[in-house]
Each structure stands twice: as C-alpha cells, then as structure tokens.
Amino acid sequence: MINTNRIVPITSVDLISMYGCVLAAAAAAAASTAPEKLEATNPAEFSVTTNGKTYLANEPVKSLNYGNVTAGAVYFVPAYDYKGFTKTGATLTVTGDVDPDSRTLYKAVLSTNALTITKVGF
Secondary structure (H helix, E strand, O other): OOOOOOOOOOOOOOHHHHHHHHHHHHHHHHOOOOOEEEOOOEOOEEEEOOOOOEEEEOOOEOEEEEOOOOEEEEEEOEOOOOOEEEEOOEOOEEEOOOOOOOOOOEEEEEEOOEEEEEEOOO
16 A cells, blocks of 8 residues: 555556556556656655656645656545645646546656646546
C-alpha cells in the first residue's frame, strides 16, 4: 500500500477496468522508468524538485509545484479541492482537463514550461 491515511477506495470501477488502468500505467512506465513514490509536503500538497523522474503521488493532489525542473511526469489522483499545478519562477502552460473526483488516475508530463495532463486508463 502506498499510504495508510489518505486511501483512495476503488468505488466506481469494476475490477477488470482497474486491471486495465494498472496495465496502462505499467506500459507507460516501461517506456521510461518505473514511477517512484512522491510524498506530500503538507496534506495534499506536493513539490517536485528533481529533474526527469516519474512519480506517483501518494495521496490525492490538491496542488503540485515544480521547482527548477524542466522535465518529468507525475501520476496523480486529483483531490476534491484540486487547484492544479504551478512552476516556480515561470508561467506554466497546462493542456488537458481534470475532473476532481478524487478517484480518477491522471498523468501530468512536464516539458520545459508546458504541462500535458491525460487521463490514464478507461
């Protein structure tokens, strides 16, 4: 289990669809590197400071700030009070929509100051 306190229950998807989501994430990770756990700095708030890594946020994300980073990816579940992504010292151009339902898995890919967010799985 990736966390013990802010668990995201499987509530609105069948088991086979969940397997498909996991396999899609595994296939995407196999193309580069397996995701590492990204721990919140405060509840639901995250910070990425290492360039070029792939992460899985360990609880639903309210906000995530990229420091002096130009590339990387984060798998995340948006919290109900999701605010989005920012980048220190730069304007971040975000492409893609997020439904803050606190259960859907998304992947955010950073390339310089452009962030592309896609829904993972079904």
